[in-house]
Amino acid sequence: MPLPIAELHLHIEGTLEPELAFALAARNGVSLPYADEDALREAYRFEDLQSFLNLYYELMAVLRTERDFEDLANAYLARAAAQGVRHAEIFFDPQAHLARGVEMGTVVEGLWRALGPSRENHGVSTRLILCFLRDESAESALATLEAAGPYLDRITGVGLDSAEVGHPPVKFREVYEAAAALGLHRVAHAGEEGPPEYVTEALDVLGVERVDHGLRSMEDPALVERLVRERVPLTLCPLSNVRLRTVDTLADHPLPAMLDAGLMCTVNSDDPAYFGGYAGDNLDAVRQALGLTGERLRELARNSFLASFLEDDEELRAR
Numbered sequence: 001m002p003l004p005i006a007e008l009h010l011h012i013e014g015t016l017e018p019e020l021a022f023a024l025a026a027r028n029g030v031s032l033p034y035a036d037e038d039a040l041r042e043a044y045r046f047e048d049l050q051s052f053l054n055l056y057y058e059l060m061a062v063l064r065t066e067r068d069f070e071d072l073a074n075a076y077l078a079r080a081a082a083q084g085v086r087h088a089e090i091f092f093d094p095q096a097h098l099a100r101g102v103e104m105g106t107v108v109e110g111l112w113r114a115l116g117p118s119r120e121n122h123g124v125s126t127r128l129i130l131c132f133l134r135d136e137s138a139e140s141a142l143a144t145l146e147a148a149g150p151y152l153d154r155i156t157g158v159g160l161d162s163a164e165v166g167h168p169p170v171k172f173r174e175v176y177e178a179a180a181a182l183g184l185h186r187v188a189h190a191g192e193e194g195p196p197e198y199v200t201e202a203l204d205v206l207g208v209e210r211v212d213h214g215l216r217s218m219e220d221p222a223l224v225e226r227l228v229r230e231r232v233p234l235t236l237c238p239l240s241n242v243r244l245r246t247v248d249t250l251a252d253h254p255l256p257a258m259l260d261a262g263l264m265c266t267v268n269s270d271d272p273a274y275f276g277g278y279a280g281d282n283l284d285a286v287r288q289a290l291g292l293t294g295e296r297l298r299e300l301a302r303n304s305f306l307a308s309f310l311e312d313d314e315e316l317r318a319r
């Protein structure tokens with residue numbers, strides 16, 4: 001029996017496995033510039049975040065209808081459930097779809113067809129987090145939040161993702177203020193490739209409740225002290241860090257040092273179709289490469305539920 005966990009850092013578009021990408025391409029009459037699944041997998045050699053994002057956005061071309069988003073989410077939920085995930089807080093990137101002429105309603109309602117009955121169908125409760133693309137403008141983020149207006153009953157929070165360096169959190173102050181006024185939870189990617197200052201800014205300017213990645217916080221001892229004191233959860237993604245070369249090998253991952261420092265870490269999969277594993281695979285990989293004890297693994301599992309946006313004790317105890 002895998003350890004029950006909550007997954008808090010998962011891009012639904014990053015769960016698009018090659019087989020499903022080709023099936024959707026055929027269904028929608030979209031041609032992909034790869035001969036077959038193996039040729040596509042060959043392209044999964046990334047130099048950095050941007051080289052991954054190029055492929056990630058390219059493959060989204062196959063996602064066109066509500067049914068496509070429903071199938072994508074059901075495929076993720078089935079895999080996640082098999083690896084012990086009991087609760088998933090799922091990111092999606094509406095701007096990448098709106099730019100291709102796919103409407104907000106198609107994305108949200110399509111995802112919801114899978115997420116709504118997920119507890120019954122997969123034994124996984126879910127939340128949906130709308131991410132703004134930080135390499136797009138602040139005005140575009142505001143327009144995206146406005147377009148999400150009719151669907152806010154489906155959306156728990158907002159996040160910030162895509163190319164980090166050169167796009168500091170402060171650029172999104174206004175849209176995060178608007179999201180807070182709507183009662184939405186707030187998270188942001190920070191300190192993945194960007195400097196520790198972006199983590200501080202995400203906390204101070206955007207008011208985030210969790211930091212996605214936050215790896216480079218370790219370069220600033222005062223920031224680490226603050227994150228420990230304020231019990232700010234970090235959603236780490238170890239296999240992603242290796243594939244995107246923010247750490248050299250899993251054995252070099254700072255997770256043990258971060259736990260030793262008292263940081264509230266969780267382990268997640270980010271874009272599992274691209275990075276070689278789902279949430280349970282990430283936990284297995286760090287257990288093996290870093291020799292984490294059973295106690296440490298239970299701490300990570302406990303943290304994942306405590307850091308989630310599950311609302312009350314009753315909901316938490318039901319896990």
Ligand code: ADE
Nearest residue numbers: 011161162163189270271
């Ligand atoms: N979008 C999907 N995966 C991402 C990641 N790891 N960092 C930033 N943006 C992303």
Ligand code: ZN
Nearest residue numbers: 009161189270
């Ligand atoms: Zn991410």
